[in-house]
Amino acid sequence: MMRIGSRHACLPKANARRPVRSVTLMVACAVLGPVAAHGTELTPSADSSRCLPEQSLHWRGGTLRLENDLFTGTDRNYTNGVALSVVSRDLQGALRPECLPQPIAWYTRFIGWADPEFWRDSGARSASQNIVVRFGQSMYTPEDKTRTDLISDDRPYAGLLYLGLAWNRRVQPQAASYEMLDVRELTLGVIGPWSLAEQSQDLVHRVRGIDRFRGWDNQLRNEPAFQMAMERKFKSYTEGAVRPGWSGDVIGSYALRIGNIETAASTGVELRAGWNIPNDFGSYPIRPGAENRPPSGVSDLRRTEPQSARAPKPGAHAFLNLEAKAVAWDFSLDGNLFRHSHHVSRRPWVAQAAIGISSQWIVAGHGVRLAVMRVWRTREFDQQIGHHAFGSIALSMEF
Template sequence: MQQSSQYSRSLGIKVWRQMPQAKVLAACALLGPFAACSTELTRSPDLRCLPEQTVHWRGGTLRLENDLFTGTDRNYTNGVAFTVVSRDLQGALRPECLPQPIGWYARFIGWADPEFWRESGAQSASQNVVVRFGQAMYTPEDKARFDLIPEDRPYAGLFYLGLAWNRRVHPQAANYEMLDVRELTLGVIGPWSMAEQSQDLVHRVRGIDLFRGWDNQLRNEPAFQMAMERKFKPYREGAVRPGWGSDVIGSYGLRVGNIETAASTGLELRTGWNIPNDFGSYPIRPGAENRPPSNVASLRTTNPQATQAPKPGTHAFLNLEVKAVAWDFTLDGNMFRFSHNVGRRPWVAQAAVGISSQWVFVGRGVRLAVMRVWRTREFDQQTGSHTFGSVALSLEF
């Protein structure tokens, strides 16, 4: 009897080991849609995580925006954001090979938007992760008034953390490539954003009069937004388009949440020397962080220099965007409680003109982008359009 029991148990273990798909199906039944089961079923029985399937941080970008650059101090008056981006992940998605929060987010995308991963395992596809955190502040025009100003926008601040997934795909035999972005932003609106303290600190250091009406700012509430965007441009290999050239980048996107709910479409025109093989330059917003493929960016240290390696270059760009806005917390106020608000305009257009330059310094890739941004009136009572400056400094680790 004991020998029979041992034989049955060993036979069961042998059969189970020879049925890797059965294991996955059992896990899918237990974990549900977040398990990303369709991707798991395509992987090999070797469950080890390869280096190209794990997250390794590649570089970062610091962005600063302020309307003092253009001689005003109102509306969108300051924004700062720091982003870090990973090296490209290759092959089919392996959530279990990622840091836990990123793995959870990958499974969430697979559940909420299954089409996003459809081509993730294609030979022409790569993906990377972007983490972004920052702060934004908005003020009315009259800084001396202590009372609420009904005809001007509310005092508002936002502190946030964003997690984005970029998927870059070159469709077979096509002369173009696409960058799809899914970015989730979580944060806080109101005094907890520390917008008042940040502005006061900068104004004191620079000897500028303080805004007196921050007691009327929007109240504390959680902030969230899901952004989905697609960009597309002519396909190129290597880190740059060598020599003099020009290109056009198109985009369209959707953002949903109490930070902003809007649909947008845009166009960027670039011309210059050694234009980088990325998807353009933007002011602070979801989906702004993108770079040439990391496998060619790492060639900057080769000797002799590889033909696909990064090269110094400079280009000018013109960025145009139009969006239909259904909600904007800086104008509509708090979503979950009564607050000051103004008459939001449903259509907003924006143009940015700038110069971007990249170079290699002591074996590191460095990039500086400077732009001036014009934005049409965002609410009915606004006195004219708004202008601000934007500076972004990027570094390859």
């Protein structure tokens, strides 16, 4: 996992209510230290004009995700989330930061400085990596939309607008029957009125003819938001773009997220069963982590004639996703980190289950995928009445 242990100078003493402050500021110091990381060369320096196509950045597709609890007949707690992600083609061979756009090259060197083991064996023939850029917004509200005063025994009004940059590294260990996906995602954004959560919700409610929430004047205050997410997933190894025919598989995962958006550790499992299951690492609600697809090399085979046996194929499958999480900080419950704000009594343990259906097709030579799921989440704070549920839909397309 991530190693930032030598930067003790960045660590302040934490007080009783802010146990995550020291860890959060530690990450901030690391993130703001790309100059130090800049000297970490992953490969010998070379002229960028000699970069091979598979060492340079080329986009291959995107995904639009929408989540809302109106799908389940409620309008409270985590009430809406939207995210647009773009995914690069696989980068093959030894990693060459000088072949990448400068901000991504800086992030690559930062990972090499903070977590050197992440790039171990990155040039192996069984390894590939890709890049995901994600832009999104999330909003949270209490249950009573009519009150204009601060509701002290319900969650705060809160919004988050963010931009995430993730590295996915996929590798099959030597002589192993399984493969792994390691993810490092840095998320930067803003909490508070600058997130535009109030304006976004008002617009949607006005278009749909729904009464608007009247307590947004009590929302959390503006402050920068950041998070580092580290995740590993693993499943049985599969060649090609799909697991052909009727089959099933199991995907395991564990993750650590650090920052003032959320600080938490989680573990989960996904069960899939269906026809032509895609060779990826599963479906899930919006969260930091992988936006992963079948390797781009086999994805390109959808255009070949005659079609290769390894090419993408239409298919559909059902999935069940289970996750348990230990939470040390959640901005939507704990409030602002850098100033006093409304907060509630967060519960340290949260469980989540999602069930859904995913299907993929080839349309005019492009890969298209639709995933629909319903998500149930246990109580997140002591004053919450019952569990929470919301719906999620994701539409993906290969360019």
